[in-house]
Each structure stands twice: as C-alpha cells, then as structure tokens.
Amino acid sequence: MECVVQGIIETQHVEALEILLLGLCGVPKENIRVHELCLKSGPNLGTEASEIRILCDLMQPEPAWTVRHVGGSMRGAGADQISVLVRPMVESKASKHVLRLFYLLGYKLDHELLRVGFAFHFQRGAQITVTVSSYSKLLKLHATESIDDNVPVTPGIQMVEVTAPASAENYTEVAAAVSSFCEYLAPLLHLSKPGVSTGVVPTAAAAAASLMSFSGSTNM
Numbered sequence: 001m002e003c004v005v006q007g008i009i010e011t012q013h014v015e016a017l018e019i020l021l022l023g024l025c026g027v028p029k030e031n032i033r034v035h036e037l038c039l040k041s042g043p044n045l046g047t048e049a050s051e052i053r054i055l056c057d058l059m060q061p062e063p064a065w066t067v068r069h070v071g072g073s074m075r076g077a078g079a080d081q082i083s084v085l086v087r088p089m090v091e092s093k094a095s096k097h098v099l100r101l102f103y104l105l106g107y108k109l110d111h112e113l114l115r116v117g118f119a120f121h122f123q124r125g126a127q128i129t130v131t132v133s134s135y136s137k138l139l140k141l142h143a144t145e146s147i148d149d150n151v152p153v154t155p156g157i158q159m160v161e162v163t164a165p166a167s168a169e170n171y172t173e174v175a176a177a178v179s180s181f182c183e184y185l186a187p188l189l190h191l192s193k194p195g196v197s198t199g200v201v202p203t204a205a206a207a208a209a210s211l212m213s214f215s216g217s218t219n220m
Contacts, residue, residue, distance in 0.1 A: 001087070003174050004164075005083070006192070008189065027120060029120055032116065032133055034056065038109070038113075039053070039107040039108065053069070054067055063096070071087055125174075125177030135154065187203050188204050
C-alpha cells in the first residue's frame with residue numbers, strides 16, 4: 001500500500017524546486033532514467049481489466065527490471081477526508097525475460113515511455129520519496145538500443161510525485177506526514193490526488209526567482 005500525490009511544474013522552475021528539495025530533505029538527489037512499459041490484460045484473463053508496469057532502470061551498470069502493479073484507490077468516507085490517494089501497490093524485482101512472460105500470460109503492450117529526472121528519498125514522519133521527471137514517447141517499440149529516439153509527451157512540463165509506503169494500520173499517519181511535507185512546496189506547485197488536475201501554480205515564477213536568488217547569494 002502507498003500514499004501518493006502528484007502535480008506539475010514548468011521545466012524552467014525545476015532547478016528552483018531541486019534547490020528547495022535539497023534544503024528540505026538534506027540528502028543528495030538520485031538521477032532517474034527508466035524505460036517504462038505499460039501492459040494491459042487480454043480477454044483471456046477475465047472480465048476485470050488489469051494493468052502491469054514493467055520498469056527497466058537504465059542508470060544501473062546492467063539494466064535492472066522491476067514489475068509494478070497498482071490497484072484501485074481506497075474509497076469511502078475515510079478516503080474522502082484525507083488529501084492524499086491511498087492505494088494498494090506491489091513491486092518486485094524481475095529478470096530481463098519478464099516481458100516475454102507477461103506476453104505468454106496474455107498481456108498486451110499498451111504504451112512505453114522513457115522517464116528521465118531525479119528523486120529524493122528521506123525520512124520525515126514517514127519514508128517519503130519525491131520524484132521529478134519528464135516523460136517521452138518512444139518512436140520504436142522495444143527499442144532499447146535506440147531509446148534516445150523519443151518525443152516529449154508534455155514539452156516544458158515535468159511531473160512531480162510524492163509517495164510513501166503505508167499499511168492498513170498506519171496509512172492515516174503516513175498521509176498526514178505526506179500532506180505536511182507538501183505544504184513546503186506550495187509556492188512552487190500544488191500537489192493533489194492523481195487524476196485531479198490543478199495546473200501550474202501562479203506564484204511559481206516569483207517563488208522560483210526568490211529561491212534562485214537566495215541560492216546564488218549563498219554560493220558567493
């Protein structure tokens with residue numbers, strides 16, 4: 001299970017966001033370069049649709065494969081009263097043959113993307129991860145060797161995601177920790193439950209300029 005919120009930020013303000021995150025988290029960033037394949041179940045696997053994401057970490061010396069399945073969001077009065085999305089999530093390491101396995105099981109490729117950016121992992125009331133990344137559509141299927149042949153999905157915009165692992169016993173505490181942390185990012189972007197579009201924050205430009213100015217004076 002995980003708690004998650006998402007938002008968007010203009011690429012021109014990403015450097016300011018990185019400076020802010022570095023100060024808040026107190027840990028170095030981790031660069032991200034992931035080949036992401038989204039598979040959907042075929043009719044032979046039942047009437048209820050299932051979606052699997054196969055992730056290939058291209059930052060490793062040898063590409064590392066992971067299978068990720070995200071379930072439906074928690075519903076009910078409890079879910080409506082918290083500002084983050086709570087959903088089941090299962091992730092497991094896999095071999096390079098994992099794609100072939102899911103094809104044999106009856107899954108079909110829906111789309112594949114290249115995700116590039118950075119992440120911060122830190123402890124702040126919960127084990128929180130902040131990911132900032134851009135998405136590009138690959139021009140050729142399964143083109144691992146020519147993965148740089150891609151087209152940005154949202155030029156000039158990057159996705160920001162804040163996640164934290166949780167359980168049925170502690171998800172309210174984890175949700176509160178995520179919400180509390182997100183308040184520090186409010187001048188630059190608004191984070192909300194996935195699927196709730198909030199757009200770019202009007203104060204982002206001024207907040208970014210202030211952060212960049214402060215960083216420049218600190219480094220002098």
